[in-house]
Amino acid sequence: MTDKLKPLREQIDAIDAQILDLLNRRALIAQEVGHVKAETQAPVFRPEREAQVLRGVAERNPGPMGNREVQTIFREIMSSCRSLEKRVTVAYLGPAGTFSEQAVYQQFGSAVEGLPCASIDEVFRSAEAGTADFGVVPIENSSEGAVNRTLDMMLQTSLIISGEVAIAVHHSLMTKSGNMDGVTSICAHSQALAQCQVWLNQHYPHIARHAVASNAEAARLASEDGTVAAIASELAGAQYKLGVVKGHIQDDPHNRTRFAVVGTLQTAPSGKDQTSLVLAVPNKAGAVYQLLAPLAKHGVSMTRFESRPARMGSWEYYFYVDVEGHVHNPAVAQALGELQGNAAFFKVLGSYPVSL
Ligand SMILES: O=C(O)C(=O)C[C@]1(C(=O)O)C=C[C@@H](O)C=C1
Missing domain, CATH: 3.40.190.10 (Periplasmic binding protein-like II)
Structure with missing residues (x-):
């Protein structure tokens, strides 16, 4: 080793010792959080808190490390702290090596139990039956549009959307x-x-x-x-x-897929959230326009509008709508209340933090 390298490595060793100490101090507190949650039967995985921590480190990051790199490290720190409280099991569309598996690690970090499933339906069944705490399902791709099976299942399931993950898809x-x-x-x-x-x-x-x-x-x-x-x-x-x-043979270089984290957890507001809904209206002129009017009235932005033919019943289409904000936000709550009054079918799929 050269003389110049030695003192620098000694500094790194000293900093590593501090990092290790801090990490374990953090882990001990997370264990205490785990005990408090166990007493009150509160959920272990808190997507809104994790989103706030990740946004916070990016805002405070002085560099030279990039925000993405810092967030990756903190995601892993929270993942291992969380696993000291409880190791969360997450079902996904397998086998191992799929983009769905990648989405699981992007959301939950690596201290998670992945449960590969043979189909999107099975992912829903595993989370509904409690075999898994959550499921991760693809919801839309930036070049191919909606993943119809997921949209259909969202209509039938008792599960809600607790979070979302967007990943770059390179083929x-x-x-x-x-x-x-x-x-x-x-x-x-x-x-x-x-x-x-x-x-x-x-x-x-x-x-x-x-x-x-x-x-x-x-x-x-x-x-x-x-x-x-x-x-x-x-x-x-x-x-x-x-x-x-x-490599990189996808036609759209910015190809991305959005995944929904489905479960029974109603995620609390994080400060930057969105709400997903499914709606239907009777088939008459101006019905869709009238349906959505309360959003504009209460200043709630719509970020996604997708229609899907209804295969049964008296309505022609189901509309999958994402709006900015959480259902606990008064403007969103008022807009949705009025919207429900105009709709022949109305289901809130969940409010959750906007993906990073
Ligand atoms: O704040 C909590 O509720 C925790 O359990 C701690 C912690 C963390 O490590 O920061 C871990 C898991 C939760 O999903 C959120 C945050």
Whole structure:
């Protein structure tokens, strides 16, 4: 070791000792919080508090560390403190290596028990039955739009949305060999095939495409068969020891997927929240316009409006609406009260912190 390096490393060692001490002091307090919560049967996972802590560290961060990096560290700190109170189990659309699994870690950190499920329906069932404390389900993609199965399930379920996570979705084309020699089919989830179709049409128009249950399943198939190429995350590719033929092949470089954290927890206001609802109106002229009028009247902004055909009953469409603010906010509460009066069907799916 050079003479210059030695004193610097000694400083780092001293700071690490302080960090370790502080981390454990924090963990002891979290354990106390856990005892208080156990006495009052209060929920352990508090998305509003975690969102406030993460926003707070970004606001106070003097640098040179970036906000994102600092938030990643604090998310992990809270995850391990939380796991001293209780290890939360979260169901997601498996297998391991999917973007859904990535969303679980992004929201809960790594001290969490992931429960991979075979379908979106099973994620809901696990959280409804209490096998999992929460479920994480994809709700919409920035290029492909709504995930219809999730929207349909939100209508039927007794669960509510307790939080949301948005992740950047980058797809890679991967094979066992790392090249396309002898490849006769490209496999991926139908959403991933759709998100890469322009690129695929340009580069491999003559190779057959097959939709499979998940991108991780495609990676598994490619790991067993040299004639198969998979489109998946590099994380999934690494799990199956695939070589990358080409990374970032999604047509939209800013491709993102939003996931909902579903459970029984009614999340308290965090200071920057949104509320999701489902509505329906009788099929008559001007009904939708009239339905939404209370939002404008009370100054509540609508951030999302999605329609979905109703397959039964007397209404034509269900409208999935997100508005800014929490249901405990008086303006939101008043607007929703009036909106409910205009609607033939009305369900609040939940109020939760806006994702980072
Ligand atoms: O403040 C709490 O309620 C805690 O349990 C502490 C803590 C944390 O580590 O900061 C841990 C888990 C909760 O989800 C929120 C925050």
